Structure formats: structure tokens, C-alpha cells
Amino acid sequence: MTEGRFYRMTRGPGEFYPRIARPLALSDQERLWSHICLEDKAYVANAKSQLTLLVRKLEAICYIVQPSTKTLDVYGHEIRNLLILGATEVEMYCRGILTANGSKASKFNSNEYAKLAAPLRLDNYAITFLDFPDLQLFRPFNGWSKADPTKSLGWYDAYHGVKHNREGEFGRGTLRHAFEAVSACIALLVAQFGSVALSAELSSFVGLEVPNYPIGEMYLPIVTSAGWVPINYPGL
Numbered sequence: 001m002t003e004g005r006f007y008r009m010t011r012g013p014g015e016f017y018p019r020i021a022r023p024l025a026l027s028d029q030e031r032l033w034s035h036i037c038l039e040d041k042a043y044v045a046n047a048k049s050q051l052t053l054l055v056r057k058l059e060a061i062c063y064i065v066q067p068s069t070k071t072l073d074v075y076g077h078e079i080r081n082l083l084i085l086g087a088t089e090v091e092m093y094c095r096g097i098l099t100a101n102g103s104k105a106s107k108f109n110s111n112e113y114a115k116l117a118a119p120l121r122l123d124n125y126a127i128t129f130l131d132f133p134d135l136q137l138f139r140p141f142n143g144w145s146k147a148d149p150t151k152s153l154g155w156y157d158a159y160h161g162v163k164h165n166r167e168g169e170f171g172r173g174t175l176r177h178a179f180e181a182v183s184a185c186i187a188l189l190v191a192q193f194g195s196v197a198l199s200a201e202l203s204s205f206v207g208l209e210v211p212n213y214p215i216g217e218m219y220l221p222i223v224t225s226a227g228w229v230p231i232n233y234p235g236l
Helices: 041-064 077-100 110-116 154-164 166-172 175-193
Strands: 126-129 206-209
Touching: 041 077, 041 175, 077 110, 077 154, 077 175, 126 175, 154 166, 154 175, 175 206
Parallel strands: none
Antiparallel strands: 126 206
């Protein structure tokens, strides 16, 4: 109950979706929380380290090419490599989330990955790069469609092009797409692990907008000694 109102909760006390962060109901701060941060701190720390390396690679590129609306379409080998690294990290995250929630897919591909857009509210994530205020917000998952899960994300489609046909599609490995791929990694890291996923170093480089969840979709803290209970997100 909040301010005299009752809310129907979609899960019972202590129930949570593995690797899907949600705010804790009745908490003083409405921050995204994930149970995995309690049970596998080493895995979370490793993921944060990998993201830090990707961001540092992006920073190094930006020492050579000043990011602006005039330069986002430049391309080159290091930019292409960063796009590939960022996109493959996104694919790894998606496979991990789907597997943790009991996915029975025989093959993981973009058709499966796109199922995560709604549970994680990925289209609501927006990233800014604080050192480059002239750049617009990056919404890396905006418009992700199950009808065409690869081409509906420009950076992801470009990744497939430059990975499998560098000779013919090299020019699609642009700085814009590299920024979007790194932004996608940032969004998925927080969507899995919660607000603690961004280290002090990362927080000094990026700003982040996250989804707002209605109270009924938040996690209810445990009220007995039984502990937290994982339940698979339906439909994955």
C-alpha cells in the first residue's frame, strides 16, 4: 500500500526473474536491483570490467576523431573492431538472460534476442556521453521489432555486414554505430544487474536514463526466512 492505495503485484514476496533488474517495492530509493549481484559478484565484476575496456577503446578513438554530428559517419578498422566487440557482447548478454530464464531455444539468434525487449524495457534506456555534449541521446534499442529483429536496429545490422562482408560493407562500421553498440552494452548491463553495474569510472563518462516501473511490476522484498525465489519470465 502506498499513500492509502493498494496495488496488485505480479509476483509474490521474494520472487524475481533471473538477470532481469527491477526496483524493489517499498524501498526508499527507486533504483534497479538484481539478485545476481548477491549470488555471483565475480561474474558481475567481470562484466563491468569488460564494459570499462569497451568504453576506454571508444575514448581512445575519440582522441583521434572528435565526435560531432559531422563526424559520426566516419569509419575505419578500429571503429569496425569496436562495433564487432560491442555487438558480440550484447549477444552474449542476451543468451545469458534467456538461458537463465529457462529458454528452450535450439539456436540463439536475433529472433530470440528480440524477445527481451519487453521484459527489460530496453527501448526506454537512453545514454549520453558526458564528454561530448553536442551528441544526441543514444537509444540503442529504440524500435527493435520482432518482425525484423536484425534490420530494425541499424547498428546491429551494420555489425552483421562488417563482420561477414568486410570487403563489401566496410563503410558501415561507422563511429555512430560504434557509439550505439557501446550504448547497447551499457543498457543491457544495467538492465541485468541494476544500478550498481556502473562503476565510478563509467558513471563519470556516461549518463543514463532507465525505465520507470509501476509498483505492481516491482520486486517485493522477502518477508520470511525462505529467501529469494527465482521464477522464469514467461514466454522466454
